[in-house]
Amino acid sequence: MTFAALLAEAVLGVAFAGAYPAGEEVIGEVQTHEVRAGESLIELARDYDVGFNEIAAANPGLDPFVPKPGSLAVIPTAWIVPREATTGTLVVNLAEMRLYYAFSADRSGTATLLTMPVGIGSEGTDTPPGVYRVVEKEFHPAWHVPASIRKERPELPEVVPFGPDDPLGTHALRLSSRSILIHGTNRPYGIGRRVSHGCIHLYPEDVLRLYQIVPVGTAVAIVRQPVKAGQDGDRIYLEVHSDAGPPIDALSEARRLLTDRGFWERVDPAKVEAAAQERSGIPVDVTR
Numbered sequence: 001m002t003f004a005a006l007l008a009e010a011v012l013g014v015a016f017a018g019a020y021p022a023g024e025e026v027i028g029e030v031q032t033h034e035v036r037a038g039e040s041l042i043e044l045a046r047d048y049d050v051g052f053n054e055i056a057a058a059n060p061g062l063d064p065f066v067p068k069p070g071s072l073a074v075i076p077t078a079w080i081v082p083r084e085a086t087t088g089t090l091v092v093n094l095a096e097m098r099l100y101y102a103f104s105a106d107r108s109g110t111a112t113l114l115t116m117p118v119g120i121g122s123e124g125t126d127t128p129p130g131v132y133r134v135v136e137k138e139f140h141p142a143w144h145v146p147a148s149i150r151k152e153r154p155e156l157p158e159v160v161p162f163g164p165d166d167p168l169g170t171h172a173l174r175l176s177s178r179s180i181l182i183h184g185t186n187r188p189y190g191i192g193r194r195v196s197h198g199c200i201h202l203y204p205e206d207v208l209r210l211y212q213i214v215p216v217g218t219a220v221a222i223v224r225q226p227v228k229a230g231q232d233g234d235r236i237y238l239e240v241h242s243d244a245g246p247p248i249d250a251l252s253e254a255r256r257l258l259t260d261r262g263f264w265e266r267v268d269p270a271k272v273e274a275a276a277q278e279r280s281g282i283p284v285d286v287t288r
């Protein structure tokens with residue numbers, strides 16, 4: 001475990017797989033898992049703290065619900081960090097359905113980066129990009145059902161108290177838009193999918209960790225970046241996601257990012273094109 005991860009463990013009180021030294025552009029390592037009888041990609045996603053869409057995109061040849069026992073599942077636990085994820089700013093990238101938060105874990109200023117998968121708004125109730133801040137933290141939050149949802153489901157009461165039927169889970173961070181929360185869920189299989197009415201969902205264990213370390217007033221940047229570029233040592237990486245948002249030309253966006261970073265002369269155009277077409281959601285080495 002890295003020193004930064006140990007610092008995060010000391011702060012969180014638990015070991016956390018998604019803790020990395022802040023300041024690195026490419027974090028983590030891709031893993032593999034031999035599928036056992038009865039396992040699905042849904043369970044594996046939660047075990048490895050990745051979202052369902054992430055693990056499904058990384059394993060196009062596997063049935064996500066009944067993968068063949070003995071198959072090797074790719075676990076996509078490597079990412080390029082969005083450039084907005086500076087220390088003290090919480091970033092949610094809608095395109096990859098993932099959250100990043102860098103924080104100082106001790107008085108020396110050593111910073112740790114946490115990353116965790118999220119569920120986001122479904123079509124028609126999309127999570128809006130923008131810059132917000134955390135204005136309130138709620139333990140055992142009650143769900144005040146929006147009028148739009150009660151119109152769809154008139155059997156719901158005006159308020160659902162904390163409990164097994166409360167979709168907010170155990171903890172919530174309310175953003176300055178007021179209608180957007182980052183919260184837990186009583187349906188963890190929705191993490192890594194477009195499942196909400198605009199809120200940002202976390203696995204129950206992840207929302208507890210985040211709740212403990214994010215103070216009121218924290219800046220929150222919700223972005224949509226289906227293409228990311230980064231550098232690790234002398235290697236250049238490209239990460240491309242299939243995004244349900246407004247359509248973009250992934251190859252053109254990759255060329256733009258690589259050129260803006262001064263990387264274009266150092267990459268292999270054929271590797272860039274292949275990564276843009278595959279859209280695996282995993283950092284791909286495109287160095288010439």
